[in-house]
Structure formats: C-alpha cells, structure tokens
Amino acid sequence: MQHLDEGTLQAWLDGARSGLDPSRLAAIERHLAACSACASRADVLAHSSFRAHALLAVGRAQYAPRVPYEDVAKRAHPARKRRIPATWAASIAAALAVGWVSNELYRAEGAAVVETAEVAAVGAAATPTPIATARTPLAASAPQGVPFGEAAGVLASAPFADAGPSAMDSDGLLVRGFVADEGGRPVAAAQVFVAELDVGVLTQQDGRYDLRLPAEPDEFELTVQRIGFRQQARAISAGEGDYVDADFRLREEALTLDEIVVTGESYGTQRRSTGNAVTSPRATPFAWRPLSSIAAEGNVGSDLWMLPGLDLLTLEVALGDNPNETYVARVRQDLGQGGTLTLIQGRTDQRRTGWPIQSAGVVQSTWRGEMLITATAPVSSDSLRTLLTHLR
Amino acid sequence: MKTDWAEVYRATYGDLVRYLSWMVMDEDRAHDLAQEAFTRVLDRNAENAHALVFKVAINLARDDARTVVRRKRHLTLLRVEAEVHADAPPSPAEQAQRSEEVERLRQALDRLSERDREVLLLWDAGLSYADIAEQTGLAVGGIATTVGRAKKNLIEAHRALEANDAALG
Numbered sequence: 001m002q003h004l005d006e007g008t009l010q011a012w013l014d015g016a017r018s019g020l021d022p023s024r025l026a027a028i029e030r031h032l033a034a035c036s037a038c039a040s041r042a043d044v045l046a047h048s049s050f051r052a053h054a055l056l057a058v059g060r061a062q063y064a065p066r067v068p069y070e071d072v073a074k075r076a077h078p079a080r081k082r083r084i085p086a087t088w089a090a091s092i093a094a095a096l097a098v099g100w101v102s103n104e105l106y107r108a109e110g111a112a113v114v115e116t117a118e119v120a121a122v123g124a125a126a127t128p129t130p131i132a133t134a135r136t137p138l139a140a141s142a143p144q145g146v147p148f149g150e151a152a153g154v155l156a157s158a159p160f161a162d163a164g165p166s167a168m169d170s171d172g173l174l175v176r177g178f179v180a181d182e183g184g185r186p187v188a189a190a191q192v193f194v195a196e197l198d199v200g201v202l203t204q205q206d207g208r209y210d211l212r213l214p215a216e217p218d219e220f221e222l223t224v225q226r227i228g229f230r231q232q233a234r235a236i237s238a239g240e241g242d243y244v245d246a247d248f249r250l251r252e253e254a255l256t257l258d259e260i261v262v263t264g265e266s267y268g269t270q271r272r273s274t275g276n277a278v279t280s281p282r283a284t285p286f287a288w289r290p291l292s293s294i295a296a297e298g299n300v301g302s303d304l305w306m307l308p309g310l311d312l313l314t315l316e317v318a319l320g321d322n323p324n325e326t327y328v329a330r331v332r333q334d335l336g337q338g339g340t341l342t343l344i345q346g347r348t349d350q351r352r353t354g355w356p357i358q359s360a361g362v363v364q365s366t367w368r369g370e371m372l373i374t375a376t377a378p379v380s381s382d383s384l385r386t387l388l389t390h391l392r
Numbered sequence: 393m394k395t396d397w398a399e400v401y402r403a404t405y406g407d408l409v410r411y412l413s414w415m416v417m418d419e420d421r422a423h424d425l426a427q428e429a430f431t432r433v434l435d436r437n438a439e440n441a442h443a444l445v446f447k448v449a450i451n452l453a454r455d456d457a458r459t460v461v462r463r464k465r466h467l468t469l470l471r472v473e474a475e476v477h478a479d480a481p482p483s484p485a486e487q488a489q490r491s492e493e494v495e496r497l498r499q500a501l502d503r504l505s506e507r508d509r510e511v512l513l514l515w516d517a518g519l520s521y522a523d524i525a526e527q528t529g530l531a532v533g534g535i536a537t538t539v540g541r542a543k544k545n546l547i548e549a550h551r552a553l554e555a556n557d558a559a560l561g
Contacts, residue, residue, distance in 0.1 A: 052543035
C-alpha cells in the first residue's frame with residue numbers, strides 16, 4: 001500500500017477548502033483507517049495546524065466588527081450627507097488646582113463667540129503651577145487651517161501649532177534648530193518656547209522647528225520640553241543678525257504619573273428661538289465603539305480633531321439612542337511615558353443641551369456652536385502643563 | 393443570486409482583520425483596511441464573496457504598506473486592544489507578556505519566506521486553496537505542501553526563539 005504524501009494529508013485535513021472532491025476525500029479517509037503510519041502522520045499534521053492557528057491567534061483578540069454592517073453599507077452607498085458647517089473653533093481649558101482661569105473661545109469663522117470657561121481641576125496631588133499660558137485664546141481650527149492665534153488676533157506670534165509660521169516681521173528674529181534625543185534621533189512635537197514672551201512652536205516630525213520672535217528683547221531664555229524628557233533651557237542672545245541657530249539634545253526622564261482627569265461638559269444653553277423645553281442630560285451613558293477615522297468623521301460630521309505630533313491610540317464613536325441625532329467621537333492619543341490624552345468631540349444637536357461625557361465635571365467649558373471637545377489626560381503635573389500648551 | 397454581504401461581513405470580518413493585523417502589524421490599521429475593503433465590494437455580486445473581500449483587502453494592505461511603514465513606523469506595533477477586556481483591562485504585566493509573545497510571533501513570521509508567510513496567513517484566515525493560489529500566484533497543487541512546510545517552519549522558529557529567550561532569562 002502506497003503511503004500518502006504530506007501535501008495530500010494536509011489537503012485532507014483542510015477538507016473542502018482544499019478543493020479535493022468528496023470521493024477523493026473519502027478514499028483518503030479509508031486509507032487512514034487502514035494505515036496506522038499515515039494516520040499518525042496525519043495526527044502530527046493536525047496538531048501542527050492547531051498549533052499554528054493558536055500561535056497566530058497570540059495577542060489577537062477575537063476581532064468583532066468595530067462598526068455594524070449597516071454603517072459600512074451606508075459608507076458604500078452614501079446617502080446625501082448632511083454636513084453641518086464645521087465650526088472647529090473648539091476650545092478646551094484646564095488648569096491645576098489653582099482655581100479659575102478665564103478663557104475665551106473663538107470660532108474659526110470669525111463670528112466671535114466669547115464665553116467664559118470655568119476651569120478647575122481635581123485629583124492633582126501636584127504643586128499648583130500657575131498656568132499663565134491658559135489665558136491665551138484657544139483655537140483649534142484644523143479644517144479651516146486658521147493658524148492658532150490668528151483667529152484671535154492677539155498673539156504676538158503663532159503659538160504651539162503645526163501650522164506654518166506666519167509671515168515674519170521684518171524686524172523679527174528667527175530661531176531655528178533641531179531637537180534630538182540622546183541617540184540623535186529627532187524628537188517630534190517637543191515644545192520650543194520663550195516663556196517670557198509666551199511664544200512657542202512644536203517641533204516637526206523631523207525634530208526641526210522655526211520660531212519667530214519679535215525683535216525685542218535681544219536676550220531671552222529658550223526652553224524645550226517634551227513629555228518623557230528633561231526640560232532644557234538655554235539663554236539666547238540675538239546679537240546682530242536676524243537669525244539664530246539653536247539645537248537641543250534632550251535627555252530622557254522617567255515620569256511618575258499622577259493621574260489627573262480633565263473632563264468636560266458642554267453647556268449649550270443658548271436656546272434656539274424654536275426651542276421648547278431644555279432637555280435633561282442623558283440618563284444612560286454613551287456606549288463607545290471603535291471606528292475607523294473615515295467613518296468617525298462621517299458620524300461627527302466634520303474632520304476629527306487631534307493633537308499634532310501625538311500618536312493615535314484609539315478612535316471611537318458613541319452613538320446615542322437615536323443615531324441620527326447624537327454623535328460624539330473619542331480620540332485617544334499617546335502623550336508618551338504612559339500618559340494618554342483623550343479628546344472627546346462631538347456635534348451638539350440643537351435639541352440637546354447637556355453632554356454628560358464624564359460623570360465628574362472637572363472642567364466646564366461653556367460652549368456655543370456645534371462642536372465640543374473635552375479632554376481627559378492621565379498625566380503628571382508637568383505633563384498637564386505640556387498638555388495645556390498643546391491645547392491652546 | 394445577490395450576495396448577502398451582511399452575512400459575509402459577519403462571517404469574514406474577524407478572519408480578515410486577523411490576517412491583516414499580521415500583514416500590517418497594526419490592529420487599528422487592520423480594522424480600517426477591513427472596513428475599507430468591505431465598502432469597496434458591497435455593490436458587487438460575487439460568487440466567492442469571501443475571497444473577493446480578501447483580495448481587495450490584500451491589495452489595500454499592499455498599497456498601504458509602503459506609505460504606512462514610513463508614516464506609522466513609530467506607532468506601537470504590539471498594542472493589544474482592550475476591546476474584549478473592556479471591563480477588566482489586562483494588567484501591565486499581562487500586557488508586557490502578551491507584547492513579548494506577539495513580538496516573538498512577529499519574529500518567527502519574519503523567518504519564513506515571504507511566500508510561505510503569505511500562504512500561511514491566508515490559510516490561517518480560512519481561505520480555500522484556490523483562493524490562496526489566486527492571491528499568491530502559486531499553483532493550487534502546491535498549496536497543501538506550502539501550508540505544511542510554512543506552519544512547520546513557523547512552529548520551529550517560534551520554539552527556537554522561545555528557547556533563546558528562556559536562555560537569556
């Protein structure tokens with residue numbers, strides 16, 4: 001009796017999908033019943049199939065669809081999408097336990113919406129750090145591309161943003177350089193700033209930065225910081241020229257992360273004229289479900305807002321009771337060193353006024369407009385400061 | 393007959409993402425690609441819907457790989473999604489151990505030839521020999537042998553890496 005080769009045994013193990021016709025499969029089976037040598041080889045092969053499947057399942061959860069089929073079908077056959085004009089003048093405010101910081105919100109489209117954000121923070125065992133920077137306007141206006149600060153028209157220079165530098169003052173000073181880690185690898189999204197002038201930029205992916213300063217003062221201190229690295233500062237003297245080169249090499253630093261949770265709630269208390277009763281906050285929490293960015297943007301009705309330079313960890317959307325009505329997206333980004341930032345953004349429906357995103361409203365930013373962004377970030381006190389500069 | 397895509401989606405999604413997650417080494421990306429693949433095939437009628445969606449996804453993954461490698465190379469490859477354990481997230485120690493395991497698997501897969509790896513992953517995802525042959529350009533007759541060899545090599549490579557790691561303590 002001729003023995004079966006490995007390929008044949010493997011094909012038999014894989015059954016119908018091997019393409020062997022049923023009569024052939026049956027013949028192999030008959031052979032295996034009679035031939036113990038082949039049967040034991042088949043056992044070995046079966047075991048290795050099992051083992052290979054098991055190995056390839058390592059660390060892999062059972063992948064359930066992240067979006068229901070209907071959503072995918074909707075994307076494949078999009079109905080006319082109703083898009084609310086994206087007013088991405090989103091705002092966030094946060095502070096350490098210092099109490100109140102007043103804050104202004106701007107709409108990217110220029111129609112000034114000025115509200116007061118009430119800011120407080122809890123849970124920080126850290127020493128209060130005055131957040132002087134938080135007084136600057138927050139303008140997160142990704143789609144419109146309005147550089148930070150421009151909408152407000154108050155800042156001396158474009159603060160932390162990855163938008164290109166604004167037109168340079170003829171008598172300004174350009175500070176340019178490269179920020180690397182100890183191994184010489186570029187450090188992206190590090191903040192390079194002059195505290196006294198309240199001006200700064202983030203380094204690009206390649207670690208480079210351009211920082212434009214007003215002509216005065218001639219001497220100032222340039223600081224570089226990034227979560228996970230020790231902060232560095234250097235005195236810069238402008239001297240004669242209008243251009244200064246300043247490279248930095250950062251040393252890594254382990255952070256102890258005290259958890260600070262900054263949460264927010266939007267209060268769309270501005271009622272439309274047609275409004276009847278003010279709806280009460282949701283009784284049931286949102287159910288978050290992971291989603292691709294494309295689908296999430298479809299749900300939120302605008303581009304999602306994320307902080308430049310930070311890796312995206314997860315992206316989820318919460319669908320309310322009525323999926324046509326409520327859209328909230330939650331974007332989790334990596335702050336490094338175990339810190340994460342969660343941005344919750346959504347489109348407020350005119351029928352809805354409260355967004356009980358988190359139970360404890362630590363930060364309350366009064367909101368007028370369609371979008372809201374709140375942030376949650378388990379970070380150290382230092383990191384929170386970093387976060388704030390990111391957010392403004 | 394009209395393809396019941398809802399059923400295909402339900403039945404195929406998990407396999408597809410598992411396959412893609414090894415291909416692109418990024419779970420989020422795998423989900424994105426799987427969703428994208430489905431949106432591209434949904435208006436088609438296919439006799440073999442399962443294979444079609446794999447085919448589209450594989451092409452997406454291949455196109456994607458070139459740009460993603462550059463763009464997302466710093467994205468952690470070994471992230472373990474907490475979606476299944478949303479209620480009880482794994483402890484850091486468990487996560488570290490799982491990351492280590494995944495990394496070992498990645499290395500073991502790297503030791504296979506590209507062809508064997510692809511055949512093995514497609515086989516793992518449940519594709520038929522005919523479909524694997526079509527995706528990889530191999531002859532149907534050779535698939536069984538390739539699968540047998542690839543999984544044996546994977547298991548051996550994994551065992552060697554495990555022994556190595558154990559020796560290193």
